Amino acid sequence: MSAAADQHIDVRTITEAEYTDWLKAVHAGFLRPPVVSAEDAAGRLAHTDVSRVRGAFEGGRCVATFRSFAQELTAPGGAALAVSAVTGVTVTATHRRRGLLTRMMTAELSAAKERGEVASTLVAAEYPIYGRYGYGPAAGFAEWEIDTGRTGLDPRWARPDDGARIDLVDPAEAGKVGAEVFERFRAAQPGAVSRDRRWWDLATGAAHRDGWTEPFFAVYRTADGEAAGLAAYTADETWSDAKLPENTAKVRQLIATDPRAERALWHYLCSIDWIRRVRTGYRAPDALLPLYLPNPRAARIITQSDFLWLRLLDVAAALETRTYAAEGELVLEVHDAAGLASGRFLLAAAATGARCTPTTRSAELSLDVGELGTLYLGDESAVRLLALGRVVEGREGAAARMDALFRTDRRPWCPDMF
Template identity: 65%
Template sequence: MTSRPHIDVRPITEAEFTDWLRAVNTGFLREPTPSKTELEARRTQFAPGRYLGAFDGDRCVATFRSFAQELTAVGGTPVPADAITGVTVTATHRRRGLLTRMMAQDLAAAKERGDVVATLIAAEYPIYGRYGFGPATWMTEWTVDVPRSGLDPRRAAPDDGGRIDLLDAEDVRKLGPDLHERLRRTQPGAVSRGEWWWHVNTGAVRIGSSWKEPFYAVYRSADGEVEGMASYEADDNWQDKQPHNTAVVNWLIATRPAAERALWHYLCSIDWVTKVKSGWRGPDDLLPDFLPDPRAARVTEQADWLWVRILDVVRALEARTYDREASLVLEVTDAAGLADGRYLLEASAQGASCTPTTRSADLTLDVVELAGVWLGGESVLRLAALGRVREERAGAAREADALLRASGRPWCPDMF
């Protein structure tokens, strides 16, 4: 047998960016050679040290990228996050530990930088648990059968004095960032959006050949405040001289339920549209109950969404809020050694402190499970029933469940 050549895993140089992007495209089964437009657009995001590559000779055969992000904890405090994307291993070089080496380098650097968590959207479920990531938010997509919904399309205007207007892309780039900032300050699981996001999602920056200009709608309250916004597209489907078009929502954000209701009612009132696909919503989204007949909204997709990896247990638990007073000792296991230890959490509605301790543990859980309960969407009792949390003191799982569960499900509106 011939021995495998040494594969170098390291941060890429700017001169290697084209080869790195070609490897990304290959891994995601896209046309390998990037266009000049895509290359120039993506090169503007290059940050030394945050792009890793695995090189077999001169060829890049695995890729990994991270960037600075903020993630909103329960209660609205943003924590610094290491957002991971662009993860690929070329099919010819699988099962050689390349992702493990890249992940170890990146997480160690994130810990050194002071990031509290790492985040990613997992394309393949089985991969990331071994690196300490756990699913922390989930998404649901509904398809609304508009004729069945019970809405009167002749009464589409908001009944609260607000109004719906259509915008162009330039207006979205002006008004959208402030609206999103107001939303993410109140929504656990939401992540920051930089200028790049708004440029890519309004066509100012083109990174692929499939861009289709969407429609944009904005909701303004009676006093003129922008409180909601949506981007959507529509197909062109006629059968027997009757329209059967589907409106597909790219994204919809709002700071008040009234704004959400108005935007969904507007989308369900558009001439020729008989179906509305909601896009990525939270599992407890209000959409179905905004309709006179909630059964008109059928779940067509449901899956894990944002995965979180706790890097700093103390800062993570102190960043979020709690609505009751309790003291809890958590034994956190972490095979990578980045977050393992025994921690005393003392929480109340006035704040929380978390410190390493030698006191006997109340609960033992892996860092994978900690992600979901930290963001408030997972039940400690459920995890205990599954054998993924071990109760060291009788009654501790129920106490922890009451302390750590949030009033609403966490939701991440974004893919990255």
């Protein structure tokens, strides 16, 4: 059935009265039991901007869902980019291939641009979907499993040797300290996104969440008492037939403002009695973690994938927000099928900042807006995309020049699912 034949399906912003049914549709779309308690719905609604929640309705039934919320994304150099974070995207199995996602996405991207949001972000459950709407994979992750017995760490290790300390704290303190540490962390981590108070309430149990289990919270404090790192983790209880502990610690989050704090927290986790394995959770793909261990082979990658996807809406504002590794000029021709970010732009990068303005000069590099999103945070190479035929040079060497400008000292990483 064609999308045109389904125009009778009403795609629109929902009302507060429809929120519970919308949430049930979200659960169904993600193959979860479509059961929502009144308490859960009320708690979520209190922190939801309904004007940014869309649904597709047929005969009064919600058959597709879509939500966005305002967020900040850290650009290379530490400046914050105002973005629209997209989440809760589903289409009921009975209504796929009818153009419902396209209608919801088209409405959202236009609204985001009107709101002045420079870009849109999302975490893609499936790779092939979002390139159609101008998104590109911009930051990935890796997950390690550490065999604690092979790390080479002294099992008598108990605390840092520089006057610092690690303390287990209760959820209330973890929420306060963690929020402070995270703000310093995200200012230095390209790809990190902002966390509001609700995020911390959910992460520490201050807000109700079905199925939540309280983790352990470990805080690293420097010799002068300043908090510089936080780890949240759970542990199972598994014993071998020989009555030996075979427990696994699973890290929910670990953030630190400097390598010394991060090293201490990983050493702590690998030194807990009865813990035989540590699952790190999603980490930066170039994390220093394996090299924190005397035997880096004790940590093996078990998962590696794309994660954060980025869709630029205002090319000039986005390119002026980030910093560059060198000085120079580059003329970019950006193609956008939706017409939201198309244009030819002169990027002039200097030590004092960057300027990006429309130009009539000949394009040196032509690319789709999705490819620009992939390159924006510095995690991909224009030379590689040129080899794949995904960018086109109007002047030889332009791709290499773009790489020289966009290079970053550290790969981008987004620690948060949304």
